[in-house]
Every structure is written in C-alpha cells, then in structure tokens.
Amino acid sequence: MSIRPTFEELYDPRRTLDSPSYKILGPNDKPTEGANIGLFINNRRDIHLAEMPKPSPAPGHVLVRMRATGICGSDVHLWHDGRIGHHVVNDDMCVGHEPAGEIVELGEGVTQWKVGDRVALEAGIPCFLASCEQCRLGRYNGCPVLAFIGVPPWHGALTRWHVHPQEWCHRLPDNVSYEEGALCEPLTVALSGIQESGIMLGDPTLIGGAGPIGLATLLAARAAGAEPIVITDLHQSRLDVAKSIVPTVKTVLIDPSVSQEDQAKKIVEAAGQEISVALECTGFEGSIGTAAFCLRYKGCLTILGVGRSIQSYPFMRLSLNEMSIKFVNRYANQHARAIRLVSGGVIDLKPLVTHRYKIEDALEAFRVAADPKQGAIKVHIQDLS
Incomplete structure (x- = not known):
C-alpha cells in the first residue's frame, strides 16, 4: 500500500x-x-x-x-x-x-x-x-x-x-536560468498551439495578441519556419516589443472601432496574401472573428487564449471556406521540448x-x-x- x-x-x-x-x-x-x-x-x-x-x-x-x-x-x-x-x-x-x-x-x-x-x-x-x-x-x-x-x-x-x-x-541545464525556466511554462502553451495547428515551413501566419503568450508564440512560429508572420495588438508598445524580438514580423495595430472584415483586410495587406494559419492568443471574440476573415480556403484557426464562456463567430465564413477551428487547453508533454529549445539557443x-x-x-x-x-x-x- x-x-x-x-x-x-x-x-x-x-x-x-x-x-x-x-x-x-x-x-x-x-x-x-x-x-x-x-x-x-x-x-x-x-x-x-x-x-x-x-x-x-x-x-x-x-x-x-x-x-x-x-x-x-x-x-x-x-x-x-x-x-x-x-x-x-x-x-x-x-x-x-x-x-x-x-x-x-x-x-x-x-x-x-x-x-x-x-x-x-x-x-x-x-x-x-x-x-x-x-x-x-x-x-x-x-x-x-x-x-x-x-x-x-x-x-x-x-x-x-x-x-x-x-x-x-x-x-534545468546549466545554461538555462531560473528566469528562463519559469518562462518555459508560457512557452509550452505556444508550443501546443504550434503543434495543434500543424504549421509548416513557409505558412503565412497570423498571431492575435502580443502579450506574453502571443510573443512566445511569435518566437515559436518563427522557429517553426512560418513566413510571413503578422502579429496584432491593441497596444503599440507591445507591437514594438514583437518587432524587437523578431525584426521581420509585420505588425498591425488593432482599432476597436473598425469592423472585423475591414481589420482583416489590413492584416491580409500587411501579409501580402491570405493567411494559412491563425494562432489566436487573446481569447477575445473580436480578435477571433478577425482571424477568421483573414484565413484562406481550408485555413486553420487555433485558439490558445482564454475568453468569455459564450461567444459568436462568423459561421458562414468558416463553413463555406471549410476552415478548421482548434482549441488548446494548456499543454501536455511540452516542458522538456521547451527547455531544449531554450538551452539550444533556438528560442530566446x-x-x-x-x-x-x-x-x-x-x-x-x-x-x-x-x-x-x-x-x-x-x-x-x-x-x-
């Protein structure tokens, strides 16, 4: 016993x-x-x-x-x-x-x-x-x-x-600090999103939100070979941080007064094409809807963020274009992977x-x-x- x-x-x-x-x-x-x-x-x-x-x-x-x-x-x-x-x-x-x-x-x-x-x-x-x-x-x-x-x-x-x-x-390996070790927890969420989305080399990718999870997802998406990458946020200061850690990322400042469809046009314009994979890190209904309007036919919308219990999405846009919606519930089997990526210098x-x-x-x-x-x-x- x-x-x-x-x-x-x-x-x-x-x-x-x-x-x-x-x-x-x-x-x-x-x-x-x-x-x-x-x-x-x-x-x-x-x-x-x-x-x-x-x-x-x-x-x-x-x-x-x-x-x-x-x-x-x-x-x-x-x-x-x-x-x-x-x-x-x-x-x-x-x-x-x-x-x-x-x-x-x-x-x-x-x-x-x-x-x-x-x-x-x-x-x-x-x-x-x-x-x-x-x-x-x-x-x-x-x-x-x-x-x-x-x-x-x-x-x-x-x-x-x-x-x-x-x-x-x-x-934690000797070259991974306590600070980086603690940051591996949010990175595991990002890695779960990357894995669930099935992102591939050269996939045009949208990241909704430039908070900690969004920025960790940006780093992981870059490491996974996504290109081009567009990241959005309500705050220019966070987009500036995104640009500083991944200089090639395209940034779009969200205007809450603009419709989801019009906001999506700005994102697609910044990317130069429709998006294949959207990694939504805010959980906000408006951001999720905007992502849906950015996606190309058969695109994948993966939601990592936590939001309101009941939300509305543009059903017909998603349905007629056979888009996939996936959700990430924290993580499993990701910590060792995250630590290896940090220790190996793949993700900073x-x-x-x-x-x-x-x-x-x-x-x-x-x-x-x-x-x-x-x-x-x-x-x-x-x-x-």
Missing part, C-alpha cells in the same frame, strides 16, 4: 487564511525576515500577502525554494473576475503557476533528485491512473481530475517555498521579462501586471539571493 498522500491532502483546497498558522499582512505590515510568504486573492477582489508555515515535503515530493515565478494573465483574470470558466474563486487562494526554483529538501522515496538541483515545475498534475483514458493516451491535460496549481481550488506557487511531486519537476525568452520584483513587493508586481498602461510584458517575482 502506498504511503503517498493524495493531492487533496497535500494541497488542501479548503485551507483558508482564517487558520491561526496564517498571518494576513496589511498594506503597512512588513513580512518577517525569511518567512514563507504567499500572494493570495479571494472572491471579494482582495489581494494580499500572507505569512504561512514552511511546508515539509511529503513522500514522493520535493520542497522547492522558488527563485522565479511569472505572473500570468489568468492570475489577473482570476483576481478581477473571480473565475475562469468553471474554476471559481470561492475562498482565499494562493496564485502562481509559472515557477522555477531550487530543490532544498527531499521527501521519503525521492531518488531522481538531490538537494541543489535546479528545476522548472509543471503546474498541471493529473491522476495518471491506468483507468484514466486521457492520461493513458498521453493527453493528461484532459485528465478529468487534473489539479492545476494556482487555479481554483488549488493553491499556487507564488510563495517562497513550494512542495511539488517529483515527477512534475523538470531539470529573456526579452519577455520587463519587470522584476521581490516577493515582499508582490502586491505592486501584481498591480503592474494588471495594468496595460504600465507597459509590462511579463512580470516576475524573483529571489536569486
């Missing part, structure tokens, strides 16, 4: 900050030096730091000192809207699902890691039971009981220490991090990440001391 605890026991989604072992920090409170700190949100749109006990690794798990953790758009979405799809913030929960760090303690039975190993953490933890069809087929991102840290009800890794199953840690993620904060300043970091006017692409919480 296994002595390994269940995920529910280890990451108890019912724990709240009402426990006496947790201390909510007010705006003027300074954290205890060296304490375990986490960034919490709740269903009242509050955001606060809290001190909590330093965890101990359970059997089969490792304790990781977080060195770099990215703030994702979905973290901000959970804070503002209190939900993503059927994942609802019902109580205080710690966010963060883009972490990399150093293993500092081993749980019983851990043999594949040693103290001091540098790792990126894969956030989605499936059941991996033989009775689970999706896990058995290698599509574990579709596991019906998948626990994704930092998404309700599971607590995340925007903390100083985090306990994680040993199987879902990925070794470093320009994506525009703001860096200590965990004690995580509240300010979160607010910067939530405000497009701040010009942030990827905001990181880092502890490299």
